[in-house]
Amino acid sequence: MSNLDLAFAALADPTRRRIVARLTRGELRVTDLAQPFAMSLNAVSKHVKVLEGAGLVGRRREGREHYLRLRAAPLREVARWTAQYERFWTRRLDALGAFLDGQKENGDEGSQ
Amino acid sequence: MSNLDLAFAALADPTRRRIVARLTRGELRVTDLAQPFAMSLNAVSKHVKVLEGAGLVGRRREGREHYLRLRAAPLREVARWTAQYERFWTRRLDALGAFLDGQKENGDEGSQ
DNA sequence: GTATTATTCAACCAAAAGGTTGAATGAATG
DNA sequence: CATTCATTCAACCTTTTGGTTGAATAATAC
Numbered sequence: 001m002s003n004l005d006l007a008f009a010a011l012a013d014p015t016r017r018r019i020v021a022r023l024t025r026g027e028l029r030v031t032d033l034a035q036p037f038a039m040s041l042n043a044v045s046k047h048v049k050v051l052e053g054a055g056l057v058g059r060r061r062e063g064r065e066h067y068l069r070l071r072a073a074p075l076r077e078v079a080r081w082t083a084q085y086e087r088f089w090t091r092r093l094d095a096l097g098a099f100l101d102g103q104k105e106n107g108d109e110g111s112q
Numbered sequence: 113m114s115n116l117d118l119a120f121a122a123l124a125d126p127t128r129r130r131i132v133a134r135l136t137r138g139e140l141r142v143t144d145l146a147q148p149f150a151m152s153l154n155a156v157s158k159h160v161k162v163l164e165g166a167g168l169v170g171r172r173r174e175g176r177e178h179y180l181r182l183r184a185a186p187l188r189e190v191a192r193w194t195a196q197y198e199r200f201w202t203r204r205l206d207a208l209g210a211f212l213d214g215q216k217e218n219g220d221e222g223s224q
Numbered sequence: 225g226t227a228t229t230a231t232t233c234a235a236c237c238a239a240a241a242g243g244t245t246g247a248a249t250g251a252a253t254g
Numbered sequence: 255c256a257t258t259c260a261t262t263c264a265a266c267c268t269t270t271t272g273g274t275t276g277a278a279t280a281a282t283a284c
Contacts, residue, residue: 005126012120013242017193024200031260043243045262050241064251064260072200079194081129086191088136088184125272142231155273157232162271176230176281 003055004081007074010054015039016047020056023070030066115167116193119186122166127151128159132168135182142178 001009010016015037022033034044048068051057055074060067113121122128127149134145146156160180163169167186172179 002126004129005124008120008124009241012117012124014114014117015242017116020197024197029260030262039242040244041261042245042263046242049262064249066261070197070200072197075194075197076201079191079198082187082191082194085132085136085182085184085187088182089188121271127272143229151272152274153231154233154275158272161232176279178231 003074004077006054007056007078010050010056010074011078013047013050015044016051019044019047019051020070023057023068027060027067027069030068033068115186116189118166119168119190122162122168122186123190125159125162127156128163131156131159131163132182135169135180139172139179139181142180145180 011020018037019033022028022036030045030048031041033048034041037044048057048059052059055071058069058071060069123132130149131145134140134148142157142160143153145160146153149156160169160171164171167183170181170183172181
């Protein structure tokens, strides 16, 4: 699984996006992070592992407590990937007129 | 499932990202779209349906042929969501220094 | 009208995802 | 040392995902 696969998949779950949002305020222990969620601590712990797997969360152990923090680098990759398509949503390129001008530029198949 | 859920989930699959990339060159029939992929036409057809479900692909029927085109609007939403975190990857905010300044600004929980 | 072509629908399958509960590990605390 | 607290591990379950094959539908071509 590529980096981008992992990042997109990790962010596809709304709970995980909330976790990411929550971590913008600073480090949190797993228990504190889990507190507002209507699911078991175990479930949140699993979500955190998915985010770690995608490089979106880092962990620092301090005794029995694990402090989690946001690691935004993969978000940068996602942003870069989507930015490739910016010209398709700016201007009317998104709509029907897309190919009146097209067909020549942009010879590559995009990433992966 | 929210729009953003659907968009992220759709983009998590590399085949689907290739489809999106492919459609930047213009409209394609399902068969032509499927041609370079090492999987059955049916599989590609299913991927297309996922992309349609996320609003990333539009379809125009012309007789028995279905012409697919990119609809980039959901990509714009993804870009907007990730842009929220831009300040966490620019500067050294991503790394350990993230909370030296933090704790005050950004009172919301992000989207959804 | 009979093939052929473009596409989907339906059933099936294996693997992954998202959750649960219960037990294990390992620090801190009384 | 016995307990409690923070966290993970493991097993299990249900639903979703990504693929297959085979049949159905519907438009074109011979």
